Amino acid sequence: MFTRYEPAEFESKWQGLWKEADLFRTREDAGRPKFYGLDFFPYPSGAGLSVGHCRNYIPTDVLCRMKFMQGFNVLHPMGFDAFGLPAENEAIKRQSHPAPMIEKYGENYRRQMDLVGVGYDWSRSFYSCEPSYYKWTQWIFTKLYEKGLAFRKSASVNWCPKDKTVLADEEVVGGNCERCGTPVEKKFIPQWFFRITDYAQRLIDDLDDLDWPEGIKNQQRNWIGRSDGVEFELKITGPGIPLKPEPVDLSSAEPILGPLTFRVFTTRIDTIFGMTFCVLAPEHPIVERLLKLASDDRRTAMTTYRETAKALGESQRQVEGREKTGVDTGFMAINPATGKGVPLFLADYVLTGYGTGAIMAVPGHDQRDFDFAKTLGAEVVAVIAPTVESESLVVGLHENGEAFEAKDGVLINSGEYTGKTVAVAQAELGEWIEALGIGIRKINYRLRDWLISRQRYWGCPIPVIHDADGLEELVPLGHLPVELPVVENYEPAGDGTSPLASIPEFVNVTDSSGRLGRRETDTMGGFACSSWYFLRFCDPHNSEAAWNPEKVNYWMPVDCYVGGAEHAVMHLLYARFWTKVLFDLGLVAAKEPFQRLMNQGQVLGNTPYRKPTASETLGVGEEGILVSFEEAATLPKEDVTWKWVRMSKSKGNVVTPDEAVAEYGADALRIYELFVAPFDADVQWSNEGMQGSVRFLSRVFKLVSDHAPDYDPMWASKIGDQVSPLRRATHQLIKRVTEDVERFAFNTSIAGFMIYLNTLADLRAAGELSKVEMSEGVESMILLLAPFAPHCADELWAGLGQEGFTYLCEWPQFVEEFTVEDTVTIAVQVNGKLRDTFEVGAGVASEELEKLALALPKVAVHTEGKTIRKVIVIPGKLVNVVAN
RNA sequence: GCCCGGGUGGCGGAAUGGUAGACGCAGCGGACUUAAAAUCCGUUGCUCGCAAGAGCGUGCGGGUUCGAGUCCCGCCCCGGGCACCA
Numbered sequence: 017m018f019t020r021y022e023p024a025e026f027e028s029k030w031q032g033l034w035k036e037a038d039l040f041r042t043r044e045d046a047g048r049p050k051f052y053g054l055d056f057f058p059y060p061s062g063a064g065l066s067v068g069h070c071r072n073y074i075p076t077d078v079l080c081r082m083k084f085m086q087g088f089n090v091l092h093p094m095g096f097d098a099f100g101l102p103a104e105n106e107a108i109k110r111q112s113h114p115a116p117m118i119e120k121y122g123e124n125y126r127r128q129m130d131l132v133g134v135g136y137d138w139s140r141s142f143y144s145c146e147p148s149y150y151k152w153t154q155w156i157f158t159k160l161y162e163k164g165l166a167f168r169k170s171a172s173v174n175w176c177p178k179d180k181t182v183l184a185d186e187e188v189v190g191g192n193c194e195r196c197g198t199p200v201e202k203k204f205i206p207q208w209f210f211r212i213t214d215y216a217q218r219l220i221d222d223l224d225d226l227d228w229p230e231g232i233k234n235q236q237r238n239w240i241g242r243s244d245g246v247e248f249e250l251k252i253t254g255p256g257i258p259l260k261p262e263p264v265d266l267s268s269a270e271p272i273l274g275p276l277t278f279r280v281f282t283t284r285i286d287t288i289f290g291m292t293f294c295v296l297a298p299e300h301p302i303v304e305r306l307l308k309l310a311s312d313d314r315r316t317a318m319t320t321y322r323e324t325a326k327a328l329g330e331s332q333r334q335v336e337g338r339e340k341t342g343v344d345t346g347f348m349a350i351n352p353a354t355g356k357g358v359p360l361f362l363a364d365y366v367l368t369g370y371g372t373g374a375i376m377a378v379p380g381h382d383q384r385d386f387d388f389a390k391t392l393g394a395e396v397v398a399v400i401a402p403t404v405e406s407e408s409l410v411v412g413l414h415e416n417g418e419a420f421e422a423k424d425g426v427l428i429n430s431g432e433y434t435g436k437t438v439a440v441a442q443a444e445l446g447e448w449i450e451a452l453g454i455g456i457r458k459i460n461y462r463l464r465d466w467l468i469s470r471q472r473y474w475g476c477p478i479p480v481i482h483d484a485d486g487l488e489e490l491v492p493l494g495h496l497p498v499e500l501p502v503v504e505n506y507e508p509a510g511d512g513t514s515p516l517a518s519i520p521e522f523v524n525v526t527d528s529s530g531r532l533g534r535r536e537t538d539t540m541g542g543f544a545c546s547s548w549y550f551l552r553f554c555d556p557h558n559s560e561a562a563w564n565p566e567k568v569n570y571w572m573p574v575d576c577y578v579g580g581a582e583h584a585v586m587h588l589l590y591a592r593f594w595t596k597v598l599f600d601l602g603l604v605a606a607k608e609p610f611q612r613l614m615n616q617g618q619v620l621g622n623t624p625y626r627k628p629t630a631s632e633t634l635g636v637g638e639e640g641i642l643v644s645f646e647e648a649a650t651l652p653k654e655d656v657t658w659k660w661v662r663m664s665k666s667k668g669n670v671v672t673p674d675e676a677v678a679e680y681g682a683d684a685l686r687i688y689e690l691f692v693a694p695f696d697a698d699v700q701w702s703n704e705g706m707q708g709s710v711r712f713l714s715r716v717f718k719l720v721s722d723h724a725p726d727y728d729p730m731w732a733s734k735i736g737d738q739v740s741p742l743r744r745a746t747h748q749l750i751k752r753v754t755e756d757v758e759r760f761a762f763n764t765s766i767a768g769f770m771i772y773l774n775t776l777a778d779l780r781a782a783g784e785l786s787k788v789e790m791s792e793g794v795e796s797m798i799l800l801l802a803p804f805a806p807h808c809a810d811e812l813w814a815g816l817g818q819e820g821f822t823y824l825c826e827w828p829q830f831v832e833e834f835t836v837e838d839t840v841t842i843a844v845q846v847n848g849k850l851r852d853t854f855e856v857g858a859g860v861a862s863e864e865l866e867k868l869a870l871a872l873p874k875v876a877v878h879t880e881g882k883t884i885r886k887v888i889v890i891p892g893k894l895v896n897v898v899a900n
Numbered sequence: 901g902c903c904c905g906g907g908u909g910g911c912g913g914a915a916u917g918g919u920a921g922a923c924g925c926a927g928c929g930g931a932c933u934u935a936a937a938a939u940c941c942g943u944u945g946c947u948c949g950c951a952a953g954a955g956c957g958u959g960c961g962g963g964u965u966c967g968a969g970u971c972c973c974g975c976c977c978c979g980g981g982c983a984c985c986a
Contacts, residue, residue: 020938020939229904229905230905231903231904231905231980231981232904233904234903234904235904235980235981235982238902238903238904238982239981239982241982241985243985243986245986280986281985281986282986283985283986284986295986333984334983334984338984340984364984365984366984366986367984367986369985371985374986376986377986382986383901383984384984384986385986387984388984421901461985462982462985581980581981585981585982691912691923691924692912692913692924692925693912693913694913696905697906697912698979699912700911702911702912702925704925705912705924705925707925708924708925709924711924711939714938714939763912763913763914763924764922766923766924767914767922767923767924768923769923770922770923770924771922771923774923777940781941841919842919843918843919844919845918845919845966847966847967848918848965848966848967848968849967850919853919885966886966887966888918888966890918893918893919894918894967896918896966896967897966898966898967
């Protein structure tokens with residue numbers, strides 16, 4: 017056997033043997049617990065995998081391999097997220113069709129995953145663009161439709177003029193297309209939506225029971241954005257508008273007729289006495305009616321303002337630090353608390369899409385309203401202060417240009433509510449407004465419905481027919497899938513229609529009554545496909561149904577889901593939503609798809625930048641001009657700055673697993689990525705670090721080859737229950753590795769192996785090691801190493817003369833009492849400062865420890881001239897002498 | 901502005917309120933070698949000291965405690981997310 021790590025000699029051999037033995041085929045043996053380990057569904061890009069991607073797949077593989085050895089039925093599948101814009105754009109660029117292209121890329125991913133020894137069950141793999149898969153994506157669409165959760169409406173939507181498609185809210189970042197950075201435009205066209213807003217509260221509530229990183233849960237809560245407040249009605253008065261005396265029922269959906277009113281939503285009903293004006297969004301529907309009643313010059317001003325706002329577009333209206341603008345309508349709104357009329361403005365800082373599109377403005381206690389009041393010259397009143405007496409403090413703030421937004425003060429200048437705390441006033445004023453009949457307490461969510469349709473070719477067709485009467489019909493299950501036609505030319509038209517619309521053979525269909533209908537030509541965004549793939553993996557080749565419920569209910573939920581934190585909102589929220597809908601339909605038993613979620617850190621590559629020349633300017637946030645490694649080598653040293661940035665093709669700093677495996681071996685790569693930092697931390701790729709893991713594996717080979725001649729496979733029947741330092745080290749290692757893998761502390765697991773090697777070297781230097789105990793040690797170590805370095809483990813296992821694969825062996829068990837040290841080092845402190853230590857047998861009583869400690873000369877030195885007040889003894893740990 | 905993370909040696913990082921710096925990288929010294937690489941052994945927080953030892957040390961300032969990297973309060977800095985959401 018090898019006396020050092022020679023990966024080229026055996027890695028591909030074992031990969032071949034695993035494949036031949038179909039080692040990773042999912043087992044569903046009765047009587048075993050199940051474990052479902054899953055990685056995020058990857059889109060296979062043409063660039064292939066980098067060592068950064070491996071940081072996702074290797075840890076999951078370690079956990080799944082351990083679980084299998086522990087006796088679990090393990091489901092560890094992998095497939096490809098093939099539909100969507102990235103694939104289509106790439107195919108257009110290459111002037112090819114996306115289908116064969118994506119398959120080729122997927123095969124390359126698979127080859128690379130096999131290369132690093134990840135144990136996927138490839139028999140369950142699929143591409144989301146296969147008709148046998150998307151048939152069921154369409155089927156789930158029909159289920160959503162039947163429940164009223166999929167619907168079509170005309171909407172002002174985000175339109176990317178470069179990608180020529182609409183985008184979901186989540187795909188718009190800072191007013192630009194997330195993918196290509198083009199400023200997003202607004203378009204008013206019919207679109208398909210999923211009614212995720214119906215599930216807003218459940219999507220918040222059920223986060224509590226998930227074992228997810230708190231940060232991700234928080235991001236989801238923020239995205240859903242629950243606000244508890246009051247929605248109420250305000251009357252408008254002004255030239256020619258009589259006041260409406262009777263209250264209005266807000267809970268009814270009836271449009272309010274007669275005299276003009278509008279509704280506002282506020283989370284700060286406690287500040288209502290400070291409402292000194294109101295603001296309508298320029299698009300607010302009531303503006304049309306106000307225009308008719310307004311005086312000529314007001315009407316002109318309002319119309320102009322509305323046109324300007326429209327021309328600016330959403331993203332420009334929301335740029336940071338933009339000066340507030342608005343126009344006075346000349347009408348008044350009646351403050352229901354004071355009975356006074358306050359000015360009513362039109363201003364684009366009020367958003368159409370949130371709440372009612374109108375607000376009560378309280379400039380004293382809202383910075384935005386304050387800024388507006390300063391610009392337009394509206395009154396500012398202080399109604400909240402830290403105490404009843406401290407009004408001057410709040411007024412001082414106002415003079416300083418700041419609103420007082422605190423929520424822990426008391427009310428002032430608020431009639432009978434003066435002196436009450438904010439919390440009390442919110443409750444009482446909420447009741448008051450409900451009793452008055454002009455409003456209700458209400459919860460608003462920031463979350464909008466999920467825009468799913470895309471005017472693009474490469475996506476799952478929406479299974480709907482518009483019949484001869486223009487009504488929607490679902491394509492029945494028997495006619496699914498609606499197959500994407502294979503065509504030469506699929507480039508987006510850019511006029512808001514899908515390229516499918518220009519394919520008559522696709523568009524023209526007969527409806528259910530045999531008349532000519534028109535097929536829906538939009539496709540679904542890629543997030544639809546990835547919202548249920550984890551269910552399909554449970555029963556991937558079922559042609560009769562999306563899945564067999566028994567299989568899905570056996571495997572679901574995913575026990576451990578691993579992927580990058582960048583999908584914190586979109587994919588994870590959508591998948592949760594679909595799962596809940598399917599749960600409500602009785603189609604799955606799990607109400608949440610992913611019980612435990614883990615986000616791996618990124619791998620950063622050292623990347624050279626140079627200073628810009630006089631004619632070059634840097635973009636926002638850029639610190640230099642990116643240069644290639646070759647160019648950096650030619651520049652003077654002081655002109656190049658190196659930065660650690662995420663590996664990406666565009667940065668030219670990618671290290672591929674192919675390179676790393678060729679140079680160092682797959683197991684060295686695995687060990688490096690697991691050891692170099694905690695799982696969730698970013699790491700800086702380093703060749704020295706890779707050398708370190710090569711050295712570690714070589715030491716393992718050396719140890720095993722040294723002891724192989726003495727190895728006794730029957731050690732278990734001979735070893736008895738004696739504990740020696742060697743045996744203690746072995747059982748400590750088993751305990752450590754087992755527990756650390758469970759908590760994703762792979763770095764300390766590997767430190768455990770290193771400590772074990774060091775301990776063994778020390779013990780060997782100190783004397784002869786028992787062959788039986790050494791057999792236990794070597795065998796356990798190899799099996800423990802199997803999930804981390806599976807090729808090495810199998811090679812070493814064979815080196816011991818064992819048959820078969822470590823994967824099929826039982827995970828070593830530790831005996832807790834064997835792990836306990838028989839002597840302990842007691843720390844001796846005087847007044848909390850370490851002064852000495854001493855060795856003592858484990859389990860020595862506190863009184864004895866105190867006596868031993870007080871007898872130490874160093875304790876005497878530091879307590880000299882002082883009185884001992886107290887002695888604190890922590891058995892097995894420390895003695896602290898308190899003296900003064 | 902709001903919400904999350906995170907600040908520990910030259911570097912990556914360990915530490916259920918109980919000996920801070922495990923383990924690794926890099927460095928230094930040594931062995932082997934004609935030499936180098938590889939490997940092995942030793943050493944390495946900082947300051948003072950020949951040494952024994954002492955003092956200081958987990959972003960900063962307070963606090964709780966016999967004892968704080970860890971808990972509490974107030975700041976600073978870095979990374980990420982959200983952001984005119986009323």
